[in-house]
Amino acid sequence: MALVLVLIALGSIAFHLLSPWWWTPIASNWGYIDSTLIITFWITGFVFTAIVLFVAYCLVRFRHAPGRRAAYEPENRRLEGWLTGLTALGVAALLAPGLFVWNQFVRVPQNASEIEIVAQQWRWAYRLPGADGRLGASDIRHVSDENPLGLDPQDAAARDDLVIDADLHLPLGRPVKVLLRSTDVVHNFYVPEFRAKMDIIPGMVTYFWFTPTRTGTFDALCNEVCGTNHYAMRGRVVVEGEAAYSSWLREQTTFANFAGGGERGRRVARREAPPVR
Incomplete structure (x- = not known):
């Protein structure tokens, strides 16, 4: 032994x-x-x-030997x-x-930009600030087929927010504060290469921050068991240079246009996966 x-x-x-x-x-x-x-x-x-x-x-x-007795020492x-x-x-x-x-x-740099990640069984959705540079208000009471992220339609700051229903893109070398929200159960947004993650608690807004230091496409996983399809709750984060990021940003849809309809809005409202590109 x-x-x-x-x-x-x-x-x-x-x-x-x-x-x-x-x-x-x-x-x-x-x-x-x-x-x-x-x-x-x-x-x-x-x-x-x-x-x-x-x-x-x-x-x-x-070890045991003939004639050997154990010594009892209750305190030392x-x-x-x-x-x-x-x-x-x-x-x-x-x-x-x-x-x-x-x-x-937990000490976010002053120059960090903000993004929001919204978790829902079993998919990720993202929101970025619009031209005003800040995220508008949201509330679970506003969640509907036309407004799956629950943004406040009366808040002017929310109307120009960018609603992302595909891969999340981030610029290289720029610190970002990630705000996390759930519309149903506990989730956890995790990209292994970033070494940063945080639980997403219903009714709360949690956060973490990081600075991407390498370009590439990385898998985003849910790292908290969240239901029968937990294994399939995956997404992708693309880190790219400023020029490519700015070009991608110009192609995105604002909440005002998103709520107005269109194929992208109808697809997310039905909770379907985006087409493979």
């Missing part, structure tokens, strides 16, 4: 060092997330290995003090990097 435990410890270390399962290349400013995970792996890996090897040592050192203040101190140090080492990153995660 002691040999089995030693092999488990050594095998776990070898698997970590040689594992083909690794995260995708990062495409945002959140390299801190990777660093925090690596620190966590090293701390927990060291503790796991130390405990498993200690148990293996105890099995050999204190010195040992308890060492264990308490080392445990507190380990917990602090695990928490400190995460708190440092979280402090930056």
